[in-house]
Amino acid sequence: MSDLNTFRTEARAWLEANCPESMRVPIRSFEDIYNGGRNPEMSHPDQKVWCDRMAERGWTVPEWPTAYGGGGLSKEETKVLREEMARIGARPALDSFGISMLGPALLKFGNEEQKLEHLPPIVRGEIRWCQGYSEPNAGSDLASLATRAEDKGDHYIVNGQKIWTSYADKADWIFCLVRTDNTGSKHEGISFVLFDMATPGVTTRPIKLISGSSPFCETFFDDVPVLKKNLVGEEGKGWTIAKYLLTHEREMISSFGAASGKKTLGQRAVHNMGADVSGRLRAGTLRSVIAQYQLDTLAFGATMEKVTAEAKAGQGLGPASSIFKYYGTELNKRRNELLLSVEGESALGWDGEEYSEGEIARAWLRSKGNSIEGGTSEVQLNIVAKRVLGLPDA
Amino acid sequence: MSLVLNEEEIMLRDSAAGFLAETANVEAFRKHRDNPPPTGFDQALWGSIAEMGWCGIAIDEAHGGLGYGFTGLGLIIEQMGKNLTVSPFNSTVLMAGTAIAQFGTEAQKQEWLPKIAAGEVVMALAIQEGSHFDLEGLSTSVLAQGDGFAVKAEKRQVLDAMGADAYVVVGKDASGYQAFVVAADQVSIRDQSMVDARSSGTVAIDATLSADAQMDIESLNKGGLERALDVINIGLAAELLGVSVEAFERTVGFLRERKQFGKVIGSFQGLQHRAADLFAELELCKAIVLKGLRAVDAGDDLSGLASAVKAKLAQISQRATNEGVQMHGGIGMTDEYDIGFFIKRARVLEHTLGDFHYHLDRYALQGGY
Numbered sequence: 001m002s003d004l005n006t007f008r009t010e011a012r013a014w015l016e017a018n019c020p021e022s023m024r025v026p027i028r029s030f031e032d033i034y035n036g037g038r039n040p041e042m043s044h045p046d047q048k049v050w051c052d053r054m055a056e057r058g059w060t061v062p063e064w065p066t067a068y069g070g071g072g073l074s075k076e077e078t079k080v081l082r083e084e085m086a087r088i089g090a091r092p093a094l095d096s097f098g099i100s101m102l103g104p105a106l107l108k109f110g111n112e113e114q115k116l117e118h119l120p121p122i123v124r125g126e127i128r129w130c131q132g133y134s135e136p137n138a139g140s141d142l143a144s145l146a147t148r149a150e151d152k153g154d155h156y157i158v159n160g161q162k163i164w165t166s167y168a169d170k171a172d173w174i175f176c177l178v179r180t181d182n183t184g185s186k187h188e189g190i191s192f193v194l195f196d197m198a199t200p201g202v203t204t205r206p207i208k209l210i211s212g213s214s215p216f217c218e219t220f221f222d223d224v225p226v227l228k229k230n231l232v233g234e235e236g237k238g239w240t241i242a243k244y245l246l247t248h249e250r251e252m253i254s255s256f257g258a259a260s261g262k263k264t265l266g267q268r269a270v271h272n273m274g275a276d277v278s279g280r281l282r283a284g285t286l287r288s289v290i291a292q293y294q295l296d297t298l299a300f301g302a303t304m305e306k307v308t309a310e311a312k313a314g315q316g317l318g319p320a321s322s323i324f325k326y327y328g329t330e331l332n333k334r335r336n337e338l339l340l341s342v343e344g345e346s347a348l349g350w351d352g353e354e355y356s357e358g359e360i361a362r363a364w365l366r367s368k369g370n371s372i373e374g375g376t377s378e379v380q381l382n383i384v385a386k387r388v389l390g391l392p393d394a
Numbered sequence: 395m396s397l398v399l400n401e402e403e404i405m406l407r408d409s410a411a412g413f414l415a416e417t418a419n420v421e422a423f424r425k426h427r428d429n430p431p432p433t434g435f436d437q438a439l440w441g442s443i444a445e446m447g448w449c450g451i452a453i454d455e456a457h458g459g460l461g462y463g464f465t466g467l468g469l470i471i472e473q474m475g476k477n478l479t480v481s482p483f484n485s486t487v488l489m490a491g492t493a494i495a496q497f498g499t500e501a502q503k504q505e506w507l508p509k510i511a512a513g514e515v516v517m518a519l520a521i522q523e524g525s526h527f528d529l530e531g532l533s534t535s536v537l538a539q540g541d542g543f544a545v546k547a548e549k550r551q552v553l554d555a556m557g558a559d560a561y562v563v564v565g566k567d568a569s570g571y572q573a574f575v576v577a578a579d580q581v582s583i584r585d586q587s588m589v590d591a592r593s594s595g596t597v598a599i600d601a602t603l604s605a606d607a608q609m610d611i612e613s614l615n616k617g618g619l620e621r622a623l624d625v626i627n628i629g630l631a632a633e634l635l636g637v638s639v640e641a642f643e644r645t646v647g648f649l650r651e652r653k654q655f656g657k658v659i660g661s662f663q664g665l666q667h668r669a670a671d672l673f674a675e676l677e678l679c680k681a682i683v684l685k686g687l688r689a690v691d692a693g694d695d696l697s698g699l700a701s702a703v704k705a706k707l708a709q710i711s712q713r714a715t716n717e718g719v720q721m722h723g724g725i726g727m728t729d730e731y732d733i734g735f736f737i738k739r740a741r742v743l744e745h746t747l748g749d750f751h752y753h754l755d756r757y758a759l760q761g762g763y
Contacts, residue, residue: 266763280755281763291758295702302397302681309398320681323674384673385666389646392661 007077011084018053020046024089035096036125038172054093055124061099064107069120097166098122098129101245102175109192109233109241118194130197132162132176132219133242140379142177143186143239147221149178149193156180156193158224164373168204168217171197181236192238194230201225211365212350212358249374250325265335266290269342286341293334300327319388326380329370336364395688397681399469407469410448411476417442418479420732426480427591433557434593435482444513449487453495458508464625468632468687475636478735480592482516485554488629490517493562494575496625497618499610502575506560518558519626520549520597521565527748529623534565536572542604545574548596553746555583555595562609563599564619571619573609576601590742624700627747628686631707634743635683638707638714641736642676645669645718665721672717675710682706698760701753708750711740
């Protein structure tokens with residue numbers, strides 16, 4: 001324990017000395033989140049300063065091994081570091097798909113050369129990654145993807161199209177699922193490759209969403225050369241890596257539902273619409289719907305708590321974990337619908353100070369995608385029915 | 395406390411599951427339903443339950459119990475739900491036992507808790523007046539008479555009313571809540587067995603009770619009654635969980651077997667998605683029931699939790715049992731098939747001490763809206 005205390009004292013002193021004041025204010029918009037990359041987007045120049053300082057100690061990704069630029073910290077030390085950052089209100093120095101998605105996949109499936117080449121630039125925020133998975137004709141049925149990689153000896157030539165590629169227009173490199181073999185079942189013959197988005201033949205086109213923002217792109221590959229050293233894992237065995245990452249992604253998306261403001265929905269509704277003498281919200285039918293939402297949120301929280309506790313106790317990841325993505329995203333959609341009911345006219349605002357630039361409406365529209373991206377709710381239910389309940393295919 | 399069962403708890407649950415599946419299962423329930431004993435329960439089974447020490451599991455050692463905790467009790471009750479076990483366990487141990495432990499006088503605790511723990515007595519909780527459980531609307535009349543009290547009340551939906559040796563009677567007069575321990579010879583009972591074919595009835599009291607029959611009025615009125623009811627409702631939710639999970643598992647088993655249109659009906663996506671969604675809801679139920687049980691043991695404030703647990707289980711037990719009948723189709727409507735037993739038991743449990751609407755309303759009020 002004393003080692004941990006020493007670590008805490010040192011971390012506290014270092015953070016005090018090195019975290020710029022401007023990086024100790026809460027994140028207010030997407031621009032405040034630093035994603036790094038060759039041409040980083042910043043709302044404040046200190047974002048890069050803060051990232052560089054943290055990266056020097058490997059603290060942008062504290063748990064990765066020092067050999068790959070990480071902090072080499074234990075779980076306990078990482079927790080202490082996060083606590084100390086929270087104490088002074090320090091923002092995360094770097095947030096990226098490299099950290100949350102590609103990194104874990106490379107650590108598990110990559111060879112030593114690939115780890116040494118790609119992980120340190122992720123830690124330093126020098127390279128921003130995007131994920132090339134979905135295609136126009138391979139959404140829920142991802143394994144039917146058709147982007148082809150033709151074998152040319154020491155390299156592949158990639159042709160095809162991806163869609164819903166998050167921030168492809170801003171990313172430097174892509175981790176991409178391509179088809180290297182057409183002869184077996186659709187799950188075979190998929191390979192996991194890495195390439196530079198600046199390679200000739202790669203073009204991107206942002207897609208404007210109903211929420212007004214454009215976080216996703218169409219991405220086109222026209223005779224793109226990819227060196228074979230950038231194949232992760234075995235040729236034709238990319239589906240294993242894809243599945244691993246999808247599980248990872250689903251866990252991230254399910255946590256969207258956990259967000260909560262200071263006042264509960266019910267209390268905000270009372271504030272806006274009034275209560276009767278007994279303290280009950282006047283809008284009686286809305287009251288029931290809010291209570292039902294809160295009830296399910298409480299029960300969902302307990303479920304995550306239970307699954308975590310069971311895993312920690314060595315009882316393994318129970319079948320309950322298979323419902324997280326489905327239930328969490330559906331809950332989040334319900335919450336956003338209820339916010340519209342509770343806030344009324346002001347929630348529908350799109351532009352202008354008074355409406356906080358349409359914050360509620362944009363979040364509401366964006367939430368609709370939660371149950372589509374990373375496997376639709378319907379696909380999640382298929383998985384539960386087949387894998388957990390043992391119901392047969394049609 | 396952590397939401398994971400420890401080894402000892404898993405052993406307790408598994409041994410309860412094994413014993414009940416063998417001796418107090420759905421087949422035994424059907425026999426009971428077709429030929430009910432006059433006291434409303436099987437004495438031999440009740441004796442075995444007492445012998446295993448289950449009755450004293452949540453009662454503290456100072457009062458003759460094992461002091462093992464409420465989570466253990468909940469695990470046993472859940473298994474009773476799965477097996478549709480008929481016994482006066484809920485009425486005696488969960489309901490009367492919790493009430494006495496929460497707001498009995500020390501003398502009453504000394505007198506009754508060791509007997510409850512040993513399974514030597516059958517007791518029942520008499521509280522509801524009228525068609526719905528309504529704590530604020532209680533209106534028992536209580537008059538001081540000499541050293542004692544003249545009490546007049548009619549209590550409905552008293553579980554295990556027929557076979558009880560004594561009753562915990564809770565009511566209200568101008569000064570606040572009132573509660574008494576009343577012997578069986580001081581009440582008259584109208585047997586009104588309900589849809590679940592268990593013993594239940596209306597209990598009428600019009601009697602003069604001695605002063606020592608009165609329970610600890612101060613603790614009763616200072617949160618003791620609410621806490622007792624919260625604890626009991628979490629226990630009832632544990633039984634609802636057992637009923638729901640068993641109904642669901644039987645239904646999924648049926649979906650895997652039954653063939654129509656030349657296919658197993660479980661291969662149809664319309665049914666698969668409903669089953670998968672119900673599975674998700676039942677996983678939430680398991681977690682929130684365990685959270686409730688742990689909160690009782692930790693002595694946590696149950697406001698905002700107990701009604702949530704009961705409301706959630708009330709709602710999902712409706713779905714699980716309704717889907718159970720629907721997905722079984724015509725055979726689910728027959729008396730010969732067992733799935734109908736689960737829907738009946740689920741509703742009686744739900745309506746005991748407040749149904750879905752009652753608890754959702756209370757949960758919202760406790761949340762400040």
